[in-house]
Amino acid sequence: MTTIHTGNTTTTGFVVDADNTGNLVIKTGGSGGTTALTIDDSQTATFANQPVVPVPVFMAYRDTSTQSVTSGTNTKVQLNALEYDTNSWFDATTNYRYTPQIAGYYQFNALIYFSGTGLTNGTARIYKNGNVTIDGHFLSTTSATFIYAMSSGVIYLNGTTDYVELFGYVSGTNPLIRNDVNKTWLQGFLVRAT
Secondary structure: OOEEEEEOOOOEEEEEEEOOOOOEEEEEOOOOOEEEEEEOOOOOEEEOOOOOOOOOEEEEEOOOOOEEOOOOOOEEOOOOEEEEEOOOOEEOOOOOEEOOOOOEEEEEEEEEEEEEEEEEEEEEEEEEOOEEEEEEEEEEEEEEEEEEEEEEEEEEEOOOOOOEEEEEEEEEEEEEEOOOOOOOEEEEEEEEEO
């Protein structure tokens, strides 16, 4: 077994050890110190005090009542309830948008349940800063009384001014966006901070 000591003449800062099982062990505070990092023979690194970095995550949905939609027009979905929002970044009362305060890549998933008569085309559109960024279409060859449209993708947000909203588009007579946590929603989480 080989031991490498680092530090100055009076104090050992780190000790790098290889034990008899093939693990590489880095300790703080000298030979009798505390194990900080272990790397095993499969090259898996285990930190003793792995910092927990909370991942921002939210799910907003349409509650209380249906929302009227004009056929053939993009309409912002008024997601007025929260299933969860770990960082309180979703505005469910005024703008119905998510404005994260950490720059990075975010995964978003959306579902809109449309009802009406003669429905043939439904779209769940995820907007970034007022522009369509991700589209999810459902196109029916026959008219229907309900349509589910889903959308999913990754969007980069700058962590200060960028925001995301959900819009719906549907063709048909007297279309509505249905309300309930399992019918119309937008959810997202941070994939990678930058």
